[in-house]
Structure formats: structure tokens, C-alpha cells
Amino acid sequence: MSTAPQPAAGDHADVSFWLETSGDDLTPRPPLTGDTTADVVVVGAGFSGLWTARELLVRDPGLEVVVLESQIAGFGASGRNGAWLAAGIAVTPTTLAERTSPATVRAVTTAMRDTVEQVLHAADDEGLDIHARRSGILRVARGRHEVPHLTSSLDAMRRLGIDQGVALLDVDALAERIHVADAHGAMFDPYGAAIHPGRLVRGLARAVERRGATIHEGSGVRRIEPRGPDGAVRVTTDRATVRADAVVVATEAWTSQLPGRHRDVLPVYSLIVLTEPIDDTRWARIGWAGHELLSSHRMTVDYLSRTLDGRVLFGGRGAPYHLGSRIAPAYDQHAATHALLRDQLTSWFPDLAEVGFSHAWGGPLAMPRDWMPSFAFDAVTGVGQTLGYTGQGVATSNLGARVVADLIVHGETPFADLPMVGHRSRRWEPEPLRWLGARYLQGALARVDARAARTGRPRSGRTLAERLIRH
Ligand SMILES: Cc1cc2nc3c(=O)[nH]c(=O)nc-3n(C[C@H](O)[C@H](O)[C@H](O)COP(=O)(O)OP(=O)(O)OC[C@H]3O[C@@H](n4cnc5c(N)ncnc54)[C@H](O)[C@@H]3O)c2cc1C
Numbered sequence: 001m002s003t004a005p006q007p008a009a010g011d012h013a014d015v016s017f018w019l020e021t022s023g024d025d026l027t028p029r030p031p032l033t034g035d036t037t038a039d040v041v042v043v044g045a046g047f048s049g050l051w052t053a054r055e056l057l058v059r060d061p062g063l064e065v066v067v068l069e070s071q072i073a074g075f076g077a078s079g080r081n082g083a084w085l086a087a088g089i090a091v092t093p094t095t096l097a098e099r100t101s102p103a104t105v106r107a108v109t110t111a112m113r114d115t116v117e118q119v120l121h122a123a124d125d126e127g128l129d130i131h132a133r134r135s136g137i138l139r140v141a142r143g144r145h146e147v148p149h150l151t152s153s154l155d156a157m158r159r160l161g162i163d164q165g166v167a168l169l170d171v172d173a174l175a176e177r178i179h180v181a182d183a184h185g186a187m188f189d190p191y192g193a194a195i196h197p198g199r200l201v202r203g204l205a206r207a208v209e210r211r212g213a214t215i216h217e218g219s220g221v222r223r224i225e226p227r228g229p230d231g232a233v234r235v236t237t238d239r240a241t242v243r244a245d246a247v248v249v250a251t252e253a254w255t256s257q258l259p260g261r262h263r264d265v266l267p268v269y270s271l272i273v274l275t276e277p278i279d280d281t282r283w284a285r286i287g288w289a290g291h292e293l294l295s296s297h298r299m300t301v302d303y304l305s306r307t308l309d310g311r312v313l314f315g316g317r318g319a320p321y322h323l324g325s326r327i328a329p330a331y332d333q334h335a336a337t338h339a340l341l342r343d344q345l346t347s348w349f350p351d352l353a354e355v356g357f358s359h360a361w362g363g364p365l366a367m368p369r370d371w372m373p374s375f376a377f378d379a380v381t382g383v384g385q386t387l388g389y390t391g392q393g394v395a396t397s398n399l400g401a402r403v404v405a406d407l408i409v410h411g412e413t414p415f416a417d418l419p420m421v422g423h424r425s426r427r428w429e430p431e432p433l434r435w436l437g438a439r440y441l442q443g444a445l446a447r448v449d450a451r452a453a454r455t456g457r458p459r460s461g462r463t464l465a466e467r468l469i470r471h
Helices: 009-015 047-059 093-099 102-125 144-160 171-177 197-210 252-257 280-286 335-348 396-410 433-455 464-468
Strands: 036-043 065-068 084-086 137-142 167-169 183-189 192-194 214-216 221-225 233-237 241-249 266-275 293-295 302-306 312-317 357-367 374-378 383-387
Touching: 036 047, 036 233, 047 065, 047 197, 047 383, 047 396, 065 241, 084 102, 093 102, 093 144, 102 144, 102 192, 102 197, 102 396, 137 144, 137 171, 144 167, 144 183, 144 433, 167 171, 171 183, 197 214, 241 396, 252 266, 252 357, 252 383, 266 335, 266 433, 302 335, 312 335, 335 357, 374 396, 383 396, 433 464
Parallel strands: 036 065, 036 241, 065 214, 137 293, 241 383
Antiparallel strands: 084 192, 137 183, 167 183, 221 233, 233 241, 266 312, 266 357, 293 302, 302 312, 374 383
């Protein structure tokens, strides 16, 4: 476990703009102080844990559900992300088709597109205003070298029968929506919404409490023991143990800090910068009235969104991986990466060159070896999990929670054929190989992007780094 001291109540507002503006009181809930029992214990109060608690109680309102959170609800990636509620998973449709079948790709796509709607409807049902805008996604070709990726992505979607509503926009059609420097067209995908993740995660915590769950914050779990001879699982914090019928691990990047699970997921840092609110004159020049989620086609990943109060969020990976999969609050800040993100944002929108940045934060996401999430519950051990979203968990965590709740309450799920259900990725290599591999890839992918931008030629897809990350 992280040995970082527990932050004081007010400190959590510093975690991200989203927690700061969640509109919720961030004072930690009381920790678990004495041994107790429950039907289900959920470890982690991010989207995964809180959706799991909710979905369990939707299926069986009489269940006793206890959620244990080491910091506060929303402290992890759920309170820090890029605001993309989107239908994608990290494994590309083409790779998923190679690993499984086109029919499976269609089933995953349908389930994920529906999940975006499920999240929006569930938020409405719980009375949460999450600033949702059904904006869709624009994948912008920035530079000539990115144009071939537009057509190849759409061709692949057509071949797999998942291109409904997806359209290519030429330079003029894109300019009617938004002015991005050096844009050569875009692919529009309607299956995405911009949200306020802080309002969603903090609101969900209140919602599951209203449904009867108990959340203990400041209650880091140290040990999870599968079902013993007495039929109970045991989940132990520093202070106390909960005996229960089932436990669901929903700790995403922090799963790598749990005993025996160091190699299950790689904690990868994603970092974000956020501007001050932008004035109307600049907005008039930029456009972006549709609040679409934006990205380019870079291997090193960039993602943009607009806040309801008129700021621009720019995020990207690239902060270094730390030997031994270490996670620490200090790694949320990385001056060089944050500076690069600020430069990249002004290269997208030169009009913003004089605009100040109000926030810079970051956090770890969980990358399994094969990039495929795992939604699982083992009725023999009583241990379940939903995790491993590789940076695409805002929607996926809801699908995982519904699957795990189905398996716990009903013993079966209508999603049983999806490849994430019951899935276990192979483990990461031991250190220092893991560190060497992760650092090599980070550097090599940045060089691939830089070369394509410099030469104007699309990346070949044949470099070692590109082949290694083909997901
Ligand atoms: C900077 C950034 C940007 C991102 N942008 C997007 C995006 O735009 N769209 C998208 O789909 N995905 C995005 N992601 C990924 C997405 O945010 C996550 O996949 C998702 O929020 C995961 O939710 P979770 O509940 O599984 O994990 P988390 O939100 O990380 O929650 C895990 C919780 O477990 C707690 N915990 C850890 N260890 C213990 C323990 N031992 N005992 C008790 N509690 C523990 C943590 O404190 C934390 O609150 C982003 C991630 C990051 C870091």
C-alpha cells in the first residue's frame, strides 16, 4: 500500500478541478473502527466501487453493502479524468476482432454504446446534475500525416459493422464546428458525452448511501482473504475486519499495491492541464459550440474537453512510469509533462496563447498486460473485481459494475459472452524488466509521433514500439 500520510479534509480539493468544483462536502466520512459484517464489501470508492454498490442495491435493496475507501470517494482516477464518457475500450476493434470475432466486436460495441446511455439515465434517476452534454467525439487529423488514420479507422468500422452514425468530416465541415490549427479533417463518433466527473462520483457516493450502503473513508484495505471454512471472506483495514459473503476489488491502478497483485496491472500516469475560463471573443473564433470531446491520432494519447464554465482541459500520457509500479501523490505533478501539455494546447488553439492555466493535476490508471478490462466474480472464493480499463473507464466501470452485481446477486449475467467477463490478463514482467519495457515504449512512441509530425508521413505501424502496443 502507499505509505503516504492521510491528507487532511480540505486537502482533497487540491486533487483536481473536478473535486474542487464537485459541489459536495469533501470532509471524510468516518473510518471503519470496529469489526463488522456485511453481505458484500466493496474496496475502493471510485466509479467502479460506487456503481457496483448501486447496482447491487438496485438488484436487491435488502443487501448490506459496505464500501471501504482509503482516502475519500472520488480520490482516484474517477475524480481526476478527462471528462470523456465514451463508448470505447482500449483494445481497438481490429485487434479485438483478431483475438475474438467480428460478432464479439459488435456485441462489445453495442454494450458500450448502451452503457453511455445507462450512465446518463442512472445519473438522472439519482437526481445528479453531472453537466452532461451528448456531444460525441471528434478525432481530428492534425497534420497531413494523420489523414490516413481517419479513413483506415472508418474502413475497419465498416468492415466490422460498427460504423452506424460515424462520419468523416472534411476540413470545411470540421471548421463549421471548430477551428483547430493544422486540422485536415476529423472522424465524428456520436457515442460520447462530456460530463463533470467530480459531480458524478461524489453524487454517486451520496446516492448509494441513500440506497442504504455504508461508506467508510480513510479506511485503506490491507488484506483480502478469500472465503474460508466458515464461508466468509475477510477484508481487513488498519483498524478492523469486515466478514462478508463477497468482496469486490475496485481499486484500479492501486490494485498493483495490494499484496500479491504487483504484476496484475501497470499504474500509468495521465496528466492534465486546465485553462482559466475563456472569454466570449476567443470562443467565437474557436467555435466548439457542440462541446465535442476531442483527440488527435497520436500514439502518445491526447484528449481534450470543454467545461461548462468555458475552460479547456488538455490531457495526455507521457509522465514517467516508476520502478516497482510505485504510486505516490508527488507523481501527480510532473513539470516537464505539464509544460508539454500547455504547449500542445496552444498548438491546437493558437488563440489561447495568452490565456492562463488555472489547474494542473494527474493520476494513475491501470493497464493490464493485454489492455483488456476484467469483470469477474468467483462464487467459490467470494472474490470479484471490475478493473483494468487502461484509461477508458468512465463508461466501462458502469458496465463492469452491472456484470459483477449480476454475478453476485443472480449467479449469471446477460453479458456473459463479452470478452471482459471472467477475463484474466496475463501478468506483467517482473522488475526491472517492467520498468525497462515501460520506459522504452514511452520514449519510442513519442519519437514515432515526432517523426510523423516532422516528415509529414504517416507512421508506418511497423516500428517495434507500435507492434508491441498493438491493442
Ligand atoms: C488523468 C486521467 C484522465 C482520464 N481520462 C479519462 C477519460 O476522459 N475517459 C475515460 O473513460 N477514462 C479516463 N481515465 C480513466 C478513468 O478515470 C478510470 O478508468 C476510472 O475512473 C476508474 O474508476 P475506478 O473506480 O475503477 O478507479 P479509481 O477512480 O482510481 O478508484 C479507485 C479507488 O480505490 C481507492 N483505493 C485504492 N487502494 C485502496 C485500498 N487498499 N483500500 C481501499 N481503497 C483503496 C482509491 O483511493 C480510489 O478512490 C482517466 C484516468 C486518469 C488518471
